Amino acid sequence: MTAETTITESLAKVPTGIAGFDAVTLGGLPAGRPTLLCGGAGCGKTLFAATFLVNGATRYDEPGVFMSFEERAKDLATNVASLGYDLQDLVGRRKLAIDFVRVERSEIEESGEYDLEGLFVRLGHAVDVVGAKRVVLDTIETLFAGLSDAAVLRAEIRRLFAWIRERGLTAVITGERGEGQLTRQGLEEYVSDCVVLLDNRVEDQITTRRLRVVKYRGSAHGTNEYPFLIDHRGISVLPVTSAALDYDVSNDIVSTGIGGLDAMLGPGGFFRGSSILVSGVAGTGKTTVCSYMVDAACRRGERAMSFVFEESGAQICRNMTSVGLDLQRHVDGGLLRFEAARPTLFGLEMHLARMHRDIEEFQPNLVVIDPVSALHGPRTELQGTLLRMVDMLKSRGITALFTSLRNEAARDQTADLGLSSLMDSWVKLLDVEASGERTRTLYMIKSRGMSHSNQMREFRITAGGIEVVEAYVGPGGVLTGTARVIQEAHERAVALRRRQDGERRRRELVRQRGAIERQIAELRASLDAAEDEESLLFAEDDTREAELERERLVVSARRGAAE
């Protein structure tokens, strides 16, 4: 027992360096123990195993031994060269030893008892030569085809695994998937520490590779089936969503790059890290709107990544020059990356795995998926995939922009992929057809956590960019485009006439009032004259009365004297 086995007892783990797999297994494979890697033909067992060794040799300074029972060293080197691994170089630098064990039944005659000590000697020698910490046996079950005494083989394989543990070697043993059990020869009985199952399923003519950790003694591990990807950048496993909704939220506001659209949002843009859905039927300008947001992000010096399923990146760059956007310079400047692929190229999981890897690599601030509705698959799987996609982006604080063609039944829960509830903001682009004309309008269906305009706006895509104008909303209904222009002109004319009418009436009133005032003045003058006359008459009457009185007194006086 070496010091290494003591570490094993506290369950030390050895990283495989395979993106995602170490996350699923919370650290990697059990150190100093054998791990069984099983799966059908063409699942990627050998590549997985080779990756484990190559990463060990190049990244973790743990040399390895690849004992192949199926492929010659040269063939193996050629095969894994497709992942960008140079085995010959590693062998040359004594970081890796490859031993091809040829088992050919026709060349071997059996006479009497034997054991597999020769295999032990070879493995032990190879391990000693490079100082290996990692071992791959690919595929040890081939022995059963070459040798007839299964009882001896089983005993020897059991002894081999014990020997691996004793030497403290972290081993990956591959096995063909068998009927009713994980491997044809029931190797899982001997390797009980960790069993990983690889699978390659075809659904709707699309192949998806999946990986599952069947068991991992003494350790928690992700139990789901995780899609994984093999391409020229190696193997990557996509750790399916951590179901927790505990990502950090940002109060940062990012501008959309379209003034009019910003103005429709209370804070003047979307929250950073939110998910935005731009939906609309074909030709409503989804890609253009997205490109503006991309341009705005790149102008701020942020990184943007665009997953496009319908056009190539170059085509989008060219098309956007017609609306005054120069995306190519962002691409050249390294701030923008397009990843174009036909939706049917991979299954959903593969798309997700690919995005996951590309996002890890590029570390963008903004991700565009255009259009998300292009992804096909069974309903439940599609929803699950989208959910994980949104979660993956959110947990990284990446602003996500999805476009969707499915517009007709947008509010219909059964038809919108469940996207609507996943999204924080939803901009709907709508074609309004009226009087032989099609105009583009947009409105915000929702935008979580902010006030937003409820109005429908018309927007025009011009050579100068996107211009958002307020639509005509009046008694005549909502009008857009030329109809709006005509209606506005009409309203202006009506208003002018109304104003002129008013002025005319006001002038008339002023005139009437003047006439009445004049009449009043005339009457007042007559009244004055009458009053003068009256007072004159009263004065004459008084004088006459006085005169008569005086004369009567005189007469009476005279009469009195005469008597």
Place this chain on the structure above:
Amino acid sequence: MPESDEDPAAEDADPGQYHLRLYVAGQTTKSLLAMANLRRVCEEHLAGRYDIEVIDLLKDPKLAAGDQILAIPTLVRRLPPPLKRIIGDLSDTEKVLVGLDIRPKAS
């Protein structure tokens, strides 16, 4: 050199010198048994025209890969060609003779 006591047909087919190599790993029971069995068979059927080389892989492990040694003990017929392998303690003489392509003596 044809043996006088073999029939002419076998003499024609007889390719001459046998160069045999026996791989063992330490002095185990199986190894010792294999060595004894091999000597007996050779003396009986190939007297005077064979040589045996015994390789102990515990002393020389790097030789194991060269001859594609897997099981122990393994007997390899280096000469005459083609290369032949027999695994086991060689207790089944019939199979050893078939494996080495030696016709048993007509009895």
